[in-house]
Amino acid sequence: MTIFRLRITVLLAMIPTLTWAQPNASQLQALMRRHHVPGMQLVYTKGTTSQSYALGLRAAGTKRPVTATTTFEAASLGKTMLAYVALRLCDQGRFDLDRPLLDYAPYPRVGSQSAARHITARLVLTHSTGLPNWAENPWGATWASSPLRFRYAPDSCWNYSGEGYVWLQHTLEQITGQSWEELARQQVCKPLGLPHSSFVWQPAFGADASAGHTSDGQPAPIEQFKQPNAGFSLYTNALEYSRFLRVLSTGQGLKPATASLLMRAINPAQRCGRVTTVADDHIDWAMGVGLVATEQGLAQWQWGDNTNFKGFFMSLPGKQESLVVLTNSAHGDELTDELLKLFFGAGHYWVVDWLSAQ
Secondary structure (H helix, E strand, O other): OHHHHHHHHHHOOOEEEEEEOOHHHHHHHHHHHHHHOEEEEEEEEEEEEEEEEEEOOOOOOOOEEEEOOEEEEEEEEHHHHHHHHHHHHHHHHOOOOOOHHHHHHOOOHHHHHHHHOOHHHHHHHHHOOOOOOOOOOOOOOOHOOOOOOOOOOOOOOOOOOHHHHHHHHHHHHHHHHHOHHHHHHHHHHHOOOOOEOOOOOOOOHHHOOOOOOOOOEEEEEEOOOOOOOOOOEEEHHHHHHHHHHHHHOOOOOOOOHHHHOOOOOOEEOOOOOOOHHHHHHHHHEOOEEEEEEEEEEEEEEEEOOOOOOEEEEEEEEHOOOOEEEEEEEHHHHHHHHHHHHHHHHHOHHHHHHHHHHO
16 A cells, blocks of 8 residues: 555656646636536646636526535546456455456345346446346435346346446445445545545535536535445546546556556447447447547546536546546536547547437
8 A cells, every 4th residue: 555655646746737827718618608517627637737627606696616626426437436446456366356246245136136146347347247227216215225137148238337336336345344435535535635535425515515407507406425336426526536537547556467457448338229339339348447449549438427417537548638527517418529629639539429329
């Protein structure tokens, strides 16, 4: 742990956050107005410098601005943190990516289904378990004990599954004897210096937290999650998440062979029960992160969607470039294509086409 912290400290010291007069701020604000997005944080990093933007309002109809430390729901961007922690534990010899999860701990929600014996971390992290995204509304009172049934045969096709990540979270908690919140803090937030990031609501967030906004533009209070859920409960800001993304894209804290799994296509992301589209040919899934071929090179990416909060990141490891976007609107995903072209350059970004059919 000491060596890991030293490496991270040295790395982050090499990346000054240069928030200068923002040449594209007015252009970004116009884009937000066009798509009815009240507030946004964005961090663009290239090499050793980064541009940081905090734009708009925390709640429409107020005068409360979004700041660099405003708390957003980051939704599924937390899944990538779970993947990183799982890989860290694998390197420590505490966990095997190809050993069935049921060998480590029971999971009553899957009952006696034979398919459950085949589920490994590798299948979870590549969304090929055959499980649904959610068995029922995961914010509901009965979800945690609801039966979890397979929709497809394991490792037969790609089906996005928050349920798979929760099962893996449960397994890591049983192996380590720590809650997911404790694990994330130990393995990610503390060594990387992310004091405003958490998988459970912290009272300190209230002073500067953003509201979400519905599709008709009405403010909706930020959810106050009491239990950590790697699938959707991450609270963070774009500056802090960009620090994590820098570590992820360079494989810091991981053995070289393990880090390579974050850039290696493991699953072609052929969606279960869907007609193949042109975009499908450009999308693959690595160990816990999407991959897409772009004119700028191979990119890692992930989106986040908690209905009234939308987020997205893309990283170009070969060019040392990355973009993190957090928005407080149901329309936030409408910004993605224009933001990618604005910061990474012209080209066809197939993730936009692929997500539109997701």
